[in-house]
Amino acid sequence: MxxxxxxxxxxxxxxxxxxxxxxxxxxxxxxxxxxxxxxxxxxxxxxxxxxxxxxxxxxxxxxxxxxxxxxxxxxxxxxxxxxxxxxxxxxxxxxxxxxxxxxxxxxxxxxxxxxxxxxxxxxxxxxxxxxxxxxxxxxxxxxxxxxxxxxxxxxxxxxTIGARTADERLSFRVAAADAEWAASCLRSLDIAPGMPWVVLHPGATAASRRYPAQHWKAVARDLSARLACPLVLTGSAQEAALAQEIGAGIARAYSLAGQLSLGQLGALIAAAPLVISNNTGPAHIAAAVGTPVVDLYALTNPQHTPWQVPSRVLFEDVPCRFCYKSVCPQGHHRCLEGVSPARVVGAALELL
Missing domain, CATH: 3.40.50.2000 (Glycogen Phosphorylase B;)
Known part of the structure; x- marks a missing residue:
């Protein structure tokens, strides 16, 4: 037709x-x-x-x-x-x-x-x-x-049916009420406009796309030591224990996991200078609102990298790349295990 x-x-x-x-x-x-x-x-x-x-x-x-x-x-x-x-x-x-x-x-x-x-x-x-x-x-x-x-x-x-646009950015509109909430939340955490701080999102729906918890801890510790900046951890209610574990013992590490609506999460990411995330929804929210992102990119598939936003895509190349699996079929998780915390911190410093 x-x-x-x-x-x-x-x-x-x-x-x-x-x-x-x-x-x-x-x-x-x-x-x-x-x-x-x-x-x-x-x-x-x-x-x-x-x-x-x-x-x-x-x-x-x-x-x-x-x-x-x-x-x-x-x-x-x-x-x-x-x-x-x-x-x-x-x-x-x-x-x-x-x-x-x-x-x-x-x-x-x-x-x-x-x-x-x-x-x-x-x-x-x-x-x-x-x-x-x-x-x-x-x-x-x-x-x-x-x-x-x-x-x-x-x-x-x-x-193919004649539909084109000059604006090829992702779309996510932050509501005014959510933006006001984010500003209030940041004030309560003593995060002033213009100061460096980072959103860390350590969860993902698929186990194969989760950067190891011990690596996340090392990233958080190193960022805190180098920048002395606030770290805000996000995630679902099921990921709250993980967020608490990663931030434990780190000055100015705050967990909001399980506490945010999608609109609030979007507003928080829009206000952030940087997001570090597994390759999951918040990485694409960051792309939609224009926030730079370090994407810890499991090689489950090749086509979902951050779109039209400053980013660093980190992975360890492996022979079993592009497995399309929710659980690592090899059991070694090497495409993410092999990404050192030092590489993540280095990428973050490049984007901040």
């Missing part, structure tokens, strides 16, 4: 069923869709964390949360929830659907969902011939022919 048909699609369903970082890396493509037709409305079908992020993405008009059964993170259930989702999408009378996936994902389950919801235009990358499930099939060249950054992959996808 021709590009011209998309020029009349005003009500578009955008499907990105992954986590926070993946959704943020899709925002330049969402902006391209939004800017290419005035008055266009975008609804994001996404995971729970993606729906939470949507509140801070100005290109998204509405979000629908969906625990898709074809993703590894989904819970077991019967088909009634999926049938209900088809009915819900049908009621929205979408003109078109754009399915955003990484190259290791199959878009066809989402395409079938849209087909059953009677969405007439359906666009996605796909390795195999989708026949009638996609009206606009973009043959997927990854990873056999090349690998693009995840942001570029999605920009290239929407460009």
């Amino acid at each position: 021709s590009e011209q048909a998309w020029q009349h699609a005003r009500n578009i369903l955008c499907i990105r069923l992954d986590y926070l970082g993946d959704v943020l890396m899709t925002t330049p493509a969402l902006r391209a869709l939004k800017e290419s037709l005035p008055g266009r409305r975008l609804t994001l079908l996404t995971s729970r964390s993606g729906a939470e992020a949507a509140r801070f993405i100005p290109e998204v008009d509405a979000a629908i949360e969906y625990d898709a059964p074809w993703l590894k993170s989904s819970n077991q259930r019967d088909a009634r929830a999926d049938m209900a989702m088809i009915r819900l999408l049908r009621r929205h009378r979408f003109d078109a659907a754009v399915i955003f996936t990484v190259y290791s994902q199959n878009p066809l389950p989402s395409a079938l969902l849209c087909h059953l919801a009677r969405i007439p235009l359906r666009l996605a990358h796909c390795h195999e011939n989708p026949y009638q499930l996609l009206t606009h099939w973009v043959r997927d060249p990854e990873p056999q022919e090349r690998v693009r950054h995840e942001v570029q992959r999605q920009l290239d996808l929407v460009a």
Whole structure:
């Protein structure tokens, strides 16, 4: 089906069923869709964390949360929830659907969902011939022919239907109330405007993407000794004990793990001179708000480095690179174990 048909699609369903970082890396493509037709409305079908992020993405008009059964993170259930989702999408009378996936994902389950919801235009990358499930099939060249950054992959996808933008930055809008909270929080920690301080984010959803705790401790100690600056540790409630362990015994190390909403985390990162993080959501928030980031980058996949922001991407090259696993299949975790704390501190000093 021709590009011209998309020029009349005003009500578009955008499907990105992954986590926070993946959704943020899709925002330049969402902006391209939004800017290419005035008055266009975008609804994001996404995971729970993606729906939470949507509140801070100005290109998204509405979000629908969906625990898709074809993703590894989904819970077991019967088909009634999926049938209900088809009915819900049908009621929205979408003109078109754009399915955003990484190259290791199959878009066809989402395409079938849209087909059953009677969405007439359906666009996605796909390795195999989708026949009638996609009206606009973009043959997927990854990873056999090349690998693009995840942001570029999605920009290239929407460009095939004429959607482009001059602004390819990630999108995360800090709310005024969250910015005020961050300013108040920093005052309470006696962190004055203009002084150096660092956000440390030691957690990650996947074990394979976590820099070792003992290395984090050494980084925190060395940064404190060299700069005598405040260190603010962030993370989920489940990571609070880890944050406390890393900051223990270090002057001016403060843990806010388990205490922040997503909006507050975004505002804190936007106010920070530097973020040091595993390759997880906060690294991409930093990119979206323009905060320099040291990214401790496990070599699970190649295409998720910080986008258009001053950064240092640290890893130890290994033969088993790009395993795409949530748990290190070799058991040695060498791609991160091999990154010395001294390298991390050196990278931080370069960016501060």
